[in-house]
Amino acid sequence: MQKVKAVVAKSKGAPVEVVTIHVPDPGPGEAVVAVQACGVCHTDLHYREGGINDEFPFLLGHEAAGVVEAVGEGVTEVAPGDFVVLNWRAVCGECRACKRGDLQYCFATHNATQKMTLEDGTELSPALGIGAFAEKTLVAAGQCTKVDADARPAAVGLLGCGVMAGLGAAINTGGATRGRSVAVIGCGGVGVAAIAGAALAGSSPIIAVDIDPKKLEQAKAMGATHTVDSSKADPEIEIAKICSAVYEGAMGADIVVEAVGRPETWKQAFYSRDLAGTVVLVGVPTPDMVVPDLPLIDVFGRGGSLKSSWYGDCLPDRDFPMLVDLYRQGRLDLDAFVSEEIGIDDIEAAFEKMHHGEVLRSVVVL
Template sequence: MHQVKAVVARAKGQPVELTTIHVPDPGPGEALVQVQACGVCHTDLHYREGGINDEFPFLLGHEAAGVVEAVGEGVTEVSPGDFVVLNWRAVCGECRACKRGDLQYCFNTHNAAQKMTLEDGTELSPALGIGAFAEKTLVAAGQCTKVDPHARPAAAGLLGCGVMAGLGAAINTGGATRGKSVAVIGCGGVGAAAIAGAALSGASPIIAVDIDLAKLETATKLGATHTVDSSQSDAVAEIKAICAQYYEGAEGADVVIEAVGRPETWKQGFYARDLAGVLVLVGVPTPEMTVPDLPLLDVFGRGGALKSSWYGDCLPSRDFPMMIDLYQQGRLDLDAFVTEEIGLDDIESAFEKMHHGNVLRSVVVF
């Protein structure tokens, strides 16, 4: 048993608490990871606000990188000393999706069987089955993806959630590639990563849409060829006009990525597509939101595909090492997503900065 410092959300809407927790030694199929860095994601705030479920207390944090300290019986994926990025999709290998070769859609992903606890024995619910706002955490070994140990932990850990979600929405879900145009609506952390993914794929033009000029400036640095301030102009008309300059007869973008998660912006994305274009929803909506009214003839007549992207349709064992290699080669600027490095006792202030929208990621560094 290990006693470590960690950040816990005890009750809905209450400030988080830095406290001591107990982390068990790894059992069969489990790994104990010494956390080196963990990003502060909106999902952690959703947990604190009761927006995920009410299984308090929560051990927050999930965008993490660290070093495997120990493994349990039967673990072959990783060994003590390995530098790993943590993921929340440890595939089972046995479900329908896995057996047909679609491991990225595994229907039965799993987490550590043992529970981490407060000092009084109260069981903790780890965020996304990880719980990495802690000096050490216990996960299923399949949640550990071994990557190049020379990568900067603060940057590498962001692949664990938001950055991979955006990169994957462009590359895996949207199929961005050379000869295709891409528009991204909403350029926060996930949208900015979608811009970077589109640039990595060779797509052009890459159009960033937002109402925040600072976010549009960041999008340009990450590869956007054009920006649209949708508070000042019609985003759909602007996207159509830009794409028509590149490809004769184009009536919109080949791939539109909606990274806000609102009906209004999803509808913009629907009409900003070219004929047979793809609309990807990667922004997370709230439960009460519904698809806006659309003439069914428009759905039929425009063709193409309306997709949702969960975790960027990524397979961590395939995508994380590849993205880290691209980062090490200087082709993917993961450092650009690290706005600030903070301590474990700075989580509440990081949540407050999210509300103002002036950070891509605050990253806890141990």
């Protein structure tokens, strides 16, 4: 058992607190990781606001990289001293999805069995089964993906959630590749990552849609060939215009990634795609949201696919090492996603900056 500093949300909407927690020694199938860096993600704010569930207190943080300190009995995936990116898709290998070969849809991903606790023994709920706003955290060994130890922790840790979600939404879920056009609605961290993924795959044109000029500039820096300010122009019309200028007769983009998670922007995505095109929902809606007034004949008549993207439909063991290698080669600029490096005491201020769209990612460096 170890005592470490960590960031905890104790009740709905209350400011987070830096407290001392207890981290158990790893049991069978578990690992203790010394966290080096962890990104501040919208999901952490959702936890604090009670938008995920009410299992307070939460140990926040999940976009993390660090070094394995100790492993429990039976662990073969990683060893002490390995540099790892943490993930929340530790596939079971036994469920129906895994047995049919669709490991990215594993229905029974697992976390550490033991619980980290407050000093009074209160059990903590780690965000996405990770809880990495902490000097050390306990996870299932399958949540650790070994990558190049020379990579910058603050950059590659972001593959643990938002950057992987966006890259994967474009490439894994949407099927972005050469000869296909891509539009991305919503250019926060996940949306910009989708643009970077489309650029990595060789898609063109790549169209960024947002209402914030700063975000559109960030999107251009990450590979967008065109931008649309949807506060000034109709994105459906503009996307069709851009795509038809490249591919004669195109009525929209081949792939439209919706990275906002709202009914109105999802409908924009639906009507901004070409015939037989693909819509990918990677923005996370709230339970009360519905898509009104969508004629079923339009769903039928346009054909194609309407998809949601879970964690970019990634397999961490397959995707993380590859993407870190591309980063090390200078072909994927993960550093560009790190807007600032902050301390463990600065997370409330980072939530405020994120809320106002001032950063792609604030990253806690421990």
